[in-house]
């Protein structure tokens with residue numbers, strides 16, 4: 676029913692924000708993270724960043740109009756940026772949101788970034804809540820992921836990254852009652868079918884064939900661990916990580932962060948996808964407790 680549907684973005688957002696905040700906290704000293712966690716949960720608060728801040732904006736847009744409406748989403752993003760600008764936004768993202776807030780039309784500002792649009796991983800990092808919202812209809816997932824991306828990321832790679840993460844989240848949600856192997860098969864198939872032709876898609880095609888038993892460091896070097904902060908350098912690795920540890924939130928996040936690179940953003944996306952399958956009960960209670968409280972759902 677409507678009430679249960681309204682909760683869906685928040686379920687995914689819990690995993691996304693714990694990942695964001697955990698990854699941000701571990702970004703320095705990421706190689707030691709497994710040892711550190713074994714000694715006990717690091718003291719909170721773990722501060723969340725732009726990843727969670729923008730995902731909250733997606734949630735608000737879904738609650739307000741049941742879909743992604745670009746003018747509204749641009750307005751919400753710009754308002755949230757203005758209220759709380761020091762969340763580690765990407766440089767171009769901050770400039771775009773500043774300009775939208777000053778009344779510039781989002782479409783022109785988004786197209787002009789880098790002369791053809793940003794391919795930063797910022798459209799992918801925030802998109803997961805809408806995957807859960809539209810989980811019954813993957814055509815709608817693709818359509819609204821694209822709309823949500825191009826408000827700030829006009830470049831086809833930025834959009835492809837968002838579509839892939841949204842589809843992975845939706846499929847993880849749809850297959851939560853299936854055995855793990857069956858779920859993994861469906862997620863991989865839909866990702867390859869629905870991600871537009873791009874460098875990001877080629878990376879995903881490689882990722883789904885890479886042995887899940889390899890170490891994250893090795894695979895991160897092969898696929899890119901997000902250190903370039905772009906969609907093609909980030910999303911294929913995120914997909915590999917999410918698929919190899921879809922049944923275990925804590926293992927997923929620790930191995931994600933161990934590989935370094937864009938730790939907070941990688942962990943935000945992996946945390947979101949895994950939580951779409953496991954629910955909030957898959958997140959250790961003390962990790963949820965340590966994360967800085969989230970803002971309310973409706974602005």
Ligand code: 8NA
Pocket residue numbers: 724725726762763764765766767768769788789792793794795796797798800830903904905937939940
């Ligand atoms: P963005 O749109 O500013 O893009 C991020 C970066 O991607 C840019 O600064 C460029 O280096 C690169 N890039 C994007 N498009 C192009 C292009 N067409 N040609 C060449 N290079 C390009 O911001 P975003 O929202 O996509 O970024 C998200 C990332 O920024 C996340 O990792 C997020 O956590 C944040 N971030 C913050 C810090 C920090 O410490 N404040 C560090 C890294 C990332």
Ligand code: MG
Pocket residue numbers: 724725726762763939940
């Ligand atoms: Mg961040």
Ligand code: MG
Pocket residue numbers: 699724725763939
């Ligand atoms: Mg950060």
Ligand code: MG
Pocket residue numbers: 937938939940941
């Ligand atoms: Mg980041």
